Every structure is written in structure tokens, then in C-alpha cells.
Amino acid sequence: QQPVQSPQAVILREGEDAVINCSSSKALYSVHWYRQKHGEAPIFLMILLKGGEQKGHDKISASFNEKKQQSSLYLTASQLSYSGTYFCGTETKAAGNKLTFGGGTRVLVKP
């Protein structure tokens, strides 16, 4: 089953913050976050493996709440380059190394 991402879209002004959530109905082994620019391939941002783990990439960070079966991606002090569609990919122990992707969250950062 596909993880659910929210919101579906968000519009930000440069410098504003945003949170993207990814929820699964199944127990998760890991959560992967990707960003895709229009017409381009998805680019890997980060993997979260352990419950409660937080990782950061520049001013983009993420957390993983294993108990709640969800992950959140935090865009802090957003930059124009953060615009794109963000996908979470979830991996369950049962599925074994296969990712199931959410429907994506479209982010537009305006000057």
C-alpha cells in the first residue's frame, strides 16, 4: 500500500519553513526521501533507518517516528532551489528492499 503524503502541495515565500508528512499503514524498516524537479529524475536526499532518527541535508532535515509509522521532512528557511516535488519511499521488512513511493508533495518557493 502506498504511503500517504501531506500536504499535496505547498507554496512558500523564500525564507519560510514547511513540513511534509509521510504516513504508512505498515510497520516501516526505513524511509527514503527524494526530490524531483519538473521533467527530471528523482534525486536522493536522505534515508532514515532507526526510529526517532533525524537527519539533515543543508537546511532540509527529516525525522522518523517508527511507532507512528511516519516520517516528516522539514524545509527550513526555504530557498528557491527547494522547489520541486518531494517523494517519500517506504521500505517494510516484509517487502524486503523494495520501495513504495507516496504520491508526492509539490513545493513552490517564491521570491
Added chain:
Amino acid sequence: DADVTQTPRNRITKTGKRIMLECSQTKGHDRMYWYRQDPGLGLRLIYYSFDVKDINKGEISDGYSVSRQAQAKFSLSLESAIPNQTALYFCATSDSRTSSVETQYFGPGTRLLVL
């Protein structure tokens, strides 16, 4: 040079035609995947291969077939294309040997239009 390449990048075909999309990688990864992307639906797994002799169906394999000709090559075929197979197709690779958690690396995509 790109590590994961896909050919063609764009393709227009007619209903009923057989077409093949090709993926090559120079990353030396053992695992390869085919996804399709439709607006609002994210990426859905069509087929995946964990090594040359291993082929597995993903969530939406009907109407598709694959061939893993070598570790570096993974082809996707549409036996008889239909309009609802119009989509953006991505190939991806990962390496099972370096980590227990694998990052997937995507090719640039093939945009397919079935008339």
C-alpha cells in the same frame, strides 16, 4: 557521463505496437528497477531484478515484460501498447553489497505517448 542512462528519452507509438525501453548503468550496481510515473500517483514499481538471473513483478506488471541481459542492462517491453500506458518511465539501480539500506539512483526517464 551519466551513471544511469535510458533510451529513448521520448517515444510516440501507436496502440498495439510492441516497444522496448532500455536502461544501462555504469555504477556496477547489482539491482535494477523499472517504475512508471503518472501525475499525482508518484512512482509505481513495474518490475525489479536483484541480479542477472532474478526477475520479479512489481505492483503493476500487467502488460509489461522485462529482460536483464547483463548486470548493466535492464530492458522494459510493452508487448502491445495501449493509451493508458502513456506515462513517464524511470529506471533505477541500487547496490546491495555496500549497505543493508540501499539508495536508489534514477535514470533521466523516458516519456512515452501511446496514441
